[in-house]
Amino acid sequence: DAGITQSPRYKITETGRQVTLMCHQTWSHSYMFWYRQDLGHGLRLIYYSAAADITDKGEVPDGYVVSRSKTENFPLTLESATRSQTSVYFCASSAGQGFSGNTIYFGEGSWLTVV
Amino acid sequence: GESVGLHLPTLSVQEGDNSIINCAYSNSASDYFIWYKQESGKGPQFIIDIRSNMDKRQGQRVTVLLNKTVKHLSLQIAATQPGDSAVYFCAESSGGFKTIFGAGTRLFVKA
Numbered sequence: 175d176a177g178i179t180q181s182p183r184y185k186i187t188e189t190g191r192q193v194t195l196m197c198h199q200t201w202s203h204s205y206m207f208w209y210r211q212d213l214g215h216g217l218r219l220i221y222y223s224a225a226a227d228i229t230d231k232g233e234v235p236d237g238y239v240v241s242r243s244k245t246e247n248f249p250l251t252l253e254s255a256t257r258s259q260t261s262v263y264f265c266a267s268s269a270g271q272g273f274s275g276n277t278i279y280f281g282e283g284s285w286l287t288v289v
Numbered sequence: 290g291e292s293v294g295l296h297l298p299t300l301s302v303q304e305g306d307n308s309i310i311n312c313a314y315s316n317s318a319s320d321y322f323i324w325y326k327q328e329s330g331k332g333p334q335f336i337i338d339i340r341s342n343m344d345k346r347q348g349q350r351v352t353v354l355l356n357k358t359v360k361h362l363s364l365q366i367a368a369t370q371p372g373d374s375a376v377y378f379c380a381e382s383s384g385g386f387k388t389i390f391g392a393g394t395r396l397f398v399k400a
Contacts, residue, residue, distance in 0.1 A: 217333075217378075217390040264332050276321050276382040280332035 177201065178281035180265050186287045193252045195284045197265030204270040206248040207232075207278065208240065210261040217264070223248055224270070255288045262286075301397040308366040310394050312379035315360060319381035319389075324353060324364045327376045327393070336364070336377075366396075374398045 178199045187193050199206065208220040209232075219232030221240040229240050237259060239251045248267075252259055265281040302308045314322070320341040325333035339346045339353045339362075346353050352365040362379050376393040 216392045266332075276388065277323055277335055277338055278380075278388055279335060280325075282332045283330075 178265055178267055178279060180263075180281040180284045182284060183282065184285045186289060187255050189256060189288055190254050193255050193286065195250045195252075195263055195265070195286070197248045197250070197281060199246055199248075199265075199267045201267060201269070201279075202245060203267035203279075204245075205268045205278075206242065207266040207268075208238070208248070208250045209264045209266060209280075210234065210259075211264060211283075212261050220250065220263075252286075255286075257288050260286060260288045298392070299395045299397070301399060302369050304369060304371060304398055304400050306369055308364075308369045308373070308396060308398075310364045310366075310377050310379075310396065312362040312364075312391055313360060314362060314379075314381045314389075316381060316383065316389070317360070318383045321382040322353070322355060322362050323380045323382070323388075324351075324362075325378040325380065325390075326373075327378065329375075333378060369396075369398050371398045371400055 181196045204225050207222045209217045210220055211217050218234050220234055220238050221229055221232055223229045223242040226242050226245045229242055239253055242248050263284045266278045268278045323338045324336040326336050327333045337348045337351050337353050339355050344355055350367045354363045366373055374397055376395050378393045379391045380388050382388040
């Protein structure tokens with residue numbers, strides 16, 4: 175039962191570089207999400223996707239790009255990394271239907287440091 | 290605006306005692322509530338959920354209580370163990386991606 179797999183788990187990159195965080199889920203969930211978690215801010219939604227080829231902005235989308243060509247994958251790209259993007263990034267998914275369809279399940283996180 | 294908050298940022302309990310973590314929410318349209326546990330270095334883990342048409346739901350050693358009158362949610366952990374030490378988040382949802390997470394309460398369990 176793999177669930178949600180994120181890679182890389184840890185990454186150090188330089189300012190201005192492009193970084194892609196990968197996310198793969200095995201549940202065939204319709205919804206997928208990217209959150210960042212910072213001290214003092216809790217979990218903030220960056221982007222979400224309701225289905226393949228459907229994405230939309232969340233609370234803090236600036237500087238990030240997402241795509242969802244396949245239901246199971248939802249990569250997050252930082253086009254030109256900045257120090258303010260140093261954070262822990264969580265990919266998540268939910269079924270979107272049924273009693274517990276809105277329950278969001280999280281991956282283990284990707285720790286990104288921008289130097 | 291919509292918000293989910295926690296009354297206590299830190300809670301320290303003795304091993305074997307019961308723990309109660311509280312949460313207040315402000316969106317009366319929320320119809321689904323979830324508790325998550327986050328251990329250090331890991332992602333938030335689903336613990337238990339409850340719909341707005343329920344007042345109480347029990348799981349294994351955990352109980353969630355919902356008081357819609359005062360917009361209050363609580364998580365009760367029975368016989369708290371060292372492995373329960375973590376940050377606990379409440380979350381409210383009104384459907385789809387509209388899930389709002391609280392800031393979290395850190396639970397310390399003293400042996």
